[in-house]
Amino acid sequence: MTRPLLRAAALALLVAAVPASAQLGAATQSPPPEGVAPDGGAGHAKGHYHELDALPDWGGIWFVQAGASGGGAAPLIPKLKGEYLERYQAWRGEVAANDGVTRRTRSNCSPPGMPRIMRLGQYPYEFLFTPGRVTINQEAWMQTRTIWTDGRAHKEDPDPTFMGDSIGHWEGDTLVVDTIGISDELDLDTGMPHSAQFRLTERIHLSPDDPDVLVNEMRMEDPEALEEPFEVTVRYRRDRHGSLIEFQCAENDRNPIDEEGNTEFL
Amino acid sequence: MKLLAKLALAGIVLAPVPVLAHHSYAMFDMGKTVALQATVVRFKWQNPHAFIEIDAAARNGSERWSIEMTSPNNLAQEGWRRTSLKPGDRVTIWVHPLRSGARGGSYAGVRLPNGSTLGEVGGGA
Numbered sequence: 538m539t540r541p542l543l544r545a546a547a548l549a550l551l552v553a554a555v556p557a558s559a560q561l562g563a564a565t566q567s568p569p570p571e572g573v574a575p576d577g578g579a580g581h582a583k584g585h586y587h588e589l590d591a592l593p594d595w596g597g598i599w600f601v602q603a604g605a606s607g608g609g610a611a612p613l614i615p616k617l618k619g620e621y622l623e624r625y626q627a628w629r630g631e632v633a634a635n636d637g638v639t640r641r642t643r644s645n646c647s648p649p650g651m652p653r654i655m656r657l658g659q660y661p662y663e664f665l666f667t668p669g670r671v672t673i674n675q676e677a678w679m680q681t682r683t684i685w686t687d688g689r690a691h692k693e694d695p696d697p698t699f700m701g702d703s704i705g706h707w708e709g710d711t712l713v714v715d716t717i718g719i720s721d722e723l724d725l726d727t728g729m730p731h732s733a734q735f736r737l738t739e740r741i742h743l744s745p746d747d748p749d750v751l752v753n754e755m756r757m758e759d760p761e762a763l764e765e766p767f768e769v770t771v772r773y774r775r776d777r778h779g780s781l782i783e784f785q786c787a788e789n790d791r792n793p794i795d796e797e798g799n800t801e802f803l
Numbered sequence: 804m805k806l807l808a809k810l811a812l813a814g815i816v817l818a819p820v821p822v823l824a825h826h827s828y829a830m831f832d833m834g835k836t837v838a839l840q841a842t843v844v845r846f847k848w849q850n851p852h853a854f855i856e857i858d859a860a861a862r863n864g865s866e867r868w869s870i871e872m873t874s875p876n877n878l879a880q881e882g883w884r885r886t887s888l889k890p891g892d893r894v895t896i897w898v899h900p901l902r903s904g905a906r907g908g909s910y911a912g913v914r915l916p917n918g919s920t921l922g923e924v925g926g927g928a
Binding site: 598600636637638639641645646659660661676677678776779781782783784785786788791792800802803 | 826827829830849850851852854869871873874875876877880901902903905907
């Protein structure tokens, strides 16, 4: 073997032996999502920022208004069925037997995911518009939710995640969002499980009565877990010049879970 | 009624109020308020909850209590700041105590050294 050949062989060996380093610098080239042209979509934002000016005024941060769901009548509760109802009843029984205290299977530093994270009383939200997407930053657990508005379709068989796969479009000043792919290990409401078929539709718009109130009409469907669709309206009030505060749960976890699933207090 | 209150806290009767927090409040006796004469040991202004560590006056000296608050962003809306308390401040603080009897509770209100108050003060003994 000649010297240059030897060198090339050694180099090839090195590259083969260290696959991770071989990929350094070579960015993945994802194909455009279904429904998006190669030169379009949220990845091609430049040249489209002026279009955002036509969108409604959702500036500032938003706090859930306590007690503002429903129309004031008896609370509506999701109607579970079958195995999901049995699991919920078992959970209720366990909580009652444990003196009203819920046992948890995961850390209090683990976020609730969708849809419950859109209904948190203590931590505000902000809605950011960029071409082709709406981003919801949630102070709670510093979570980020992306809603694609560039015309793409849902991912085919999306990975089950805490946020799910959200696509949306504007109907006038209302953002209509469709979300699937929310992990079935999460609750749709406290203690209430759902299946992988769970689907959430949201219609988000400013209140016609008060431009400092944002309304989210949520509709939850699940042919396996729900007897009928569950609808709940969440209202958020605006703090125009407020900003989100950092949330580093692991640095301030004073509520660890003990071996029996009880929340401790340090 | 008391049982109902507990169930409500546990989220069983939840649903009307979309107030889900970082963790359940079932650990606290939210129907009970205790007033503590205290010296501030530490005030931590941080998510998910701000909290106050205090030495509370007790029959035989003092007891170390841990008081959990809501989020800084919520507290700011009531007038709280990171600098509202500092170690050594002598305050009266009202809390909903832990049901376990351990020395901890959920913050209700405080009277600051300058006499001003924040939150829900009064009640308790």
